[in-house]
Amino acid sequence: MENLMQLxxxxxxxxxxxxxxxxxxxxxxxxxxxxLGPSGAGKTTTIKILTxxxxxxxxxxxxxxxxxxxxxxxxxxxxxxxxxxSALYERxxxxxxxxxxxxxxxxxxxxxEEILKRVGLYEQKKRxxxxxxxxxxQRAILAAAVIHKPELLFLDEPTSGLDPAVTLEIHKxxxxxxxxxxxxxxxxxxMEEADKxxxxxxxxxxxxxxxxxxxxxLKLEFARDEIEILTKEKKxxxxxxNEEGAKKIQELIAAGDCLTVHSQEPNLEEIFxxxxxxxx
Amino acid sequence: MNISGRKIKTLYIKDFKDxxxxxxxxxxxxxxxxxxxxxxxxxxxxxxxxEEFLIKLGMVFNLGMVPLMIISTTVAEEKEKNTMRTLMxxxxxxxxxxxxxxxxxxxxxxxxxxxxxxxxxxxMKYFPGFMIFNFLxxxxxxxxxxxxxxxxxxxxxxxxxxxxxxxILFLPSVLSAVNETIEKIxxxxxxxxxxxxxFSQVDKSFASAGxxxxxxxxxxxxxxxxxxxxxxxxxxxxxx
Numbered sequence: 073m074e075n076l077m078q079l080x081x082x083x084x085x086x087x088x089x090x091x092x093x094x095x096x097x098x099x100x101x102x103x104x105x106x107x108l109g110p111s112g113a114g115k116t117t118t119i120k121i122l123t124x125x126x127x128x129x130x131x132x133x134x135x136x137x138x139x140x141x142x143x144x145x146x147x148x149x150x151x152x153x154x155x156x157x158s159a160l161y162e163r164x165x166x167x168x169x170x171x172x173x174x175x176x177x178x179x180x181x182x183x184x185e186e187i188l189k190r191v192g193l194y195e196q197k198k199r200x201x202x203x204x205x206x207x208x209x210q211r212a213i214l215a216a217a218v219i220h221k222p223e224l225l226f227l228d229e230p231t232s233g234l235d236p237a238v239t240l241e242i243h244k245x246x247x248x249x250x251x252x253x254x255x256x257x258x259x260x261x262x263m264e265e266a267d268k269x270x271x272x273x274x275x276x277x278x279x280x281x282x283x284x285x286x287x288x289x290l291k292l293e294f295a296r297d298e299i300e301i302l303t304k305e306k307k308x309x310x311x312x313x314n315e316e317g318a319k320k321i322q323e324l325i326a327a328g329d330c331l332t333v334h335s336q337e338p339n340l341e342e343i344f345x346x347x348x349x350x351x352x
Numbered sequence: 353m354n355i356s357g358r359k360i361k362t363l364y365i366k367d368f369k370d371x372x373x374x375x376x377x378x379x380x381x382x383x384x385x386x387x388x389x390x391x392x393x394x395x396x397x398x399x400x401x402x403e404e405f406l407i408k409l410g411m412v413f414n415l416g417m418v419p420l421m422i423i424s425t426t427v428a429e430e431k432e433k434n435t436m437r438t439l440m441x442x443x444x445x446x447x448x449x450x451x452x453x454x455x456x457x458x459x460x461x462x463x464x465x466x467x468x469x470x471x472x473x474x475x476m477k478y479f480p481g482f483m484i485f486n487f488l489x490x491x492x493x494x495x496x497x498x499x500x501x502x503x504x505x506x507x508x509x510x511x512x513x514x515x516x517x518x519x520i521l522f523l524p525s526v527l528s529a530v531n532e533t534i535e536k537i538x539x540x541x542x543x544x545x546x547x548x549x550x551f552s553q554v555d556k557s558f559a560s561a562g563x564x565x566x567x568x569x570x571x572x573x574x575x576x577x578x579x580x581x582x583x584x585x586x587x588x589x590x591x592x
Contacts, residue, residue, distance in 0.1 A: 123441070145354065145443060153441040159434040161366070163373040175362040176442055216438070 073100040075134070076224055076255050077122065082131030084121060091117045093279040095131070099224075104246070104256040106270030106287075108263060108340065114279040115259035116155070119226050122257075123153055136223075149177065152222035152254075156229040158213045162202035166193055166212045169201055170219060177220035187215045191245060207238030214242065218249060225249065227258045231265060243269060263340035275344055282347045287340060294343045296336040303329050355451070359444055363452035367426065371456060374429075380421045381460060384413040388468050403474050404551070407482075409526065410468035411550065412543040415486060416522025418464065419457040419493040420500060420514050427453055427501030428510035446585065453501065454494045461490050481553045488570055489546035493521070495577035502584045545569040 077099040084092040092114050099105045107115050120126040122133065124140070133140040136147055160169040170184045188194040191211040196204070201212065210230070218225060227246070231239040246269060250256055260266055266273050267287045274284040283290055299317060301309045301324060309324070311317035313335075324330040338346065371378060388410040391401050427450075430436035439449060465486045469479055496517060504510035524538035525547060538544040548566040 125440075145445075148443045155437065155441065157434045158438045158441065160438070161370065161435055162433065163370060164366075172362065172366050173442060176359055176439075176444060178358065213438075216442075 073102060075099065076101045076136065077257070078132075078134040079118075079122075080132040082118075082121065082133060083129050084117060084126065085129060086117070090279045092121065092128070095276075095279070095281055097274050097281055097284055099255060099257055100272075101255055102250075102253065103271040104250050104258060104269050106266035106273035107257065107259040107276060108261065108266050108273055108344075109259075109276035110261055113276045115261075115276060116228055117279075118276070119153070119155070119228050119257070119259060123148070123151065123226060149220060150223045152217040152220065152225040154214055154217040154225070154227050154230055156232050158217065160201045160209070160212055160216060163200065165198050165200050166204065166208075166215075167197035169212065170197075170215055173216040173219050179220050183219055183221075187219050190248070191215045192241070206234060207241060210234060210238065210242060211245070214245060218254070221252075222254060225254050225256045227256060229260055230258065231260070231262065239265070263344070267340055273340065275340070275347070277344070277348050283343060290340065290343055291337040294338050294346055296338070298336045300334045300336060301330055302332040302334075304331060305329075306331075355445065355448055359448045360452050360455075363439075363444065363448060364455050367452055367456045368459065371422065371426075371460070374426070377422060377425050381418045381464070384410055384417060385464050385467050385471070387413060388471050392471050392473075403472050404554075406472045407469070407474055407550070408547050410472065411465070411482075411486060411547055412522050412525045414461060414464055414468060415489050415493055415546060416518055416525070416543045418461055419490060419497045420517055420521075421497075422457040422460060423453050423494065423497030424500035424504055424510040424514055425507060426456075427498075428504040428507045431504070432506040450498055450501075450585070454498060457494055457497065458487070458490055461486065478550070478554055482550055485546045485549040488549075488574075489542050492542045492570065492573035492577040495574070495581045496521070498581045499577065499584055502581070502588055539565065540569055542570055542573040545573070 075098045079098070080096050082092055082095040083090065095114075095118065107118065109115050117126065121128050122135065122140075124143075135143050136150065160166075161172070164172070167184065167188065170187060171181060174181060174184050185194070188197050191214060193208060193211055193215065196208060199208075201209065204212065214230065230246070231242050234242065243265070246256060246258075258266070258270065270287060272284065272286050273290070275282050285293070297313050298310050299313060299321065301311065301321060303309060303324065309320070311320045321330070321333060344350075371381075388406055391406055391409070394401060427436070430439075436449065440446070462483065465483060469482055474482075500510060500513045500517060504513055521541055522543050524534050525541055525544040528535040528538035528544065539548075545566040548562060549570070552560065552563045552566075
């Protein structure tokens, strides 16, 4: 798959500390790439560098197959950005807000109707933004960010502080957007969210990329060398992934004493713990 | 930097419509017109307020208050509520944002100045000059409003910066008759300069030294305010 974005040994210091250190990664066209890490790891800084809100100190960045220095203002019309602080105008209705952003992005008014239906806000379009619920607000903000059908969408903690039901709605929307061709670069500290949504994830800690790959591949890579067996007596037996362990499982199955067999794959949070020795 | 006329127009229309939904700013901006309307209808015995006094009060009040209030408060609100950041992330440049913000008070001033003139009821032959001098005066005031907008982080801090700026810019002019010191200070303000320029056409004193001084004051304020705005914009940007 073609790369839409590529970073090579990118560095940036903020207040003399490295915010980003030798960051190398690529985002392929059509994927949802999850950028994970705890608060202060460098996720938002990376988005700011990629969207030219901050300048890197060294390293190379390619965006839409050209060096970022050559990326002009028109290219940024191919991008949508939703940050954790994005907001719409409170005294305007959802529809007025979206019409305004449609004008700014130079897309026809028809796009407003389409996106309102897509994010499920068509019925409430006349409601002033300030009178919307948190979930409605987040959907409206997302609609404004994607009204011009961007090729690349940066999402900075899009579900931060939202309740599980709204989070699920946003996830559905993101999958839908991705299926219609939008590449998504998503930062989150919610490992479960990344696991559910992303084709590939990069884990960042203190400005360094410490792991990168498909969630399933990472889990297999960091899987413990153990298999857990639940017996009829509800006892858990742990065996190694070797000849001896295989023999033990065989025996238990033959004796009809085996209820379940589970390999021990860590979740992304446990991988982070293994890599850094710290809690996420 | 390339500037998009389409984006400025879209922002301007949005800002102008929003002004009429923002009651706190709107009421503040209508005060000069309402004040003149009230003064015009006040009588002391059989005496009415003199037209010259009313027109000067309205002009100075309007010019000293409206641009500062509209720009600084609305920019600060956009910062406080993160809508400015959302705009910047939607490929709107800081300059496009500020141009639209500055066009709104200029439009408002044109309309409210015309209203003030009509309420006062002065001879219409001075009307074009009145509008032109006020428009010239609005350049420096709009830039000062922009500087406060850049400095203010939120609406509260915008209010803190606005009050002294307004007092410095329009109070000396209103109180210039009180004593000579205030009169001297007033002569150096853009509001008084605009007032002097207007009354020079009424008095037909076009060649007086005072007139050239007023033009110089106006140019100096406009140049200085534009330079400070450019400096602040380059140093702090729009979203500090």
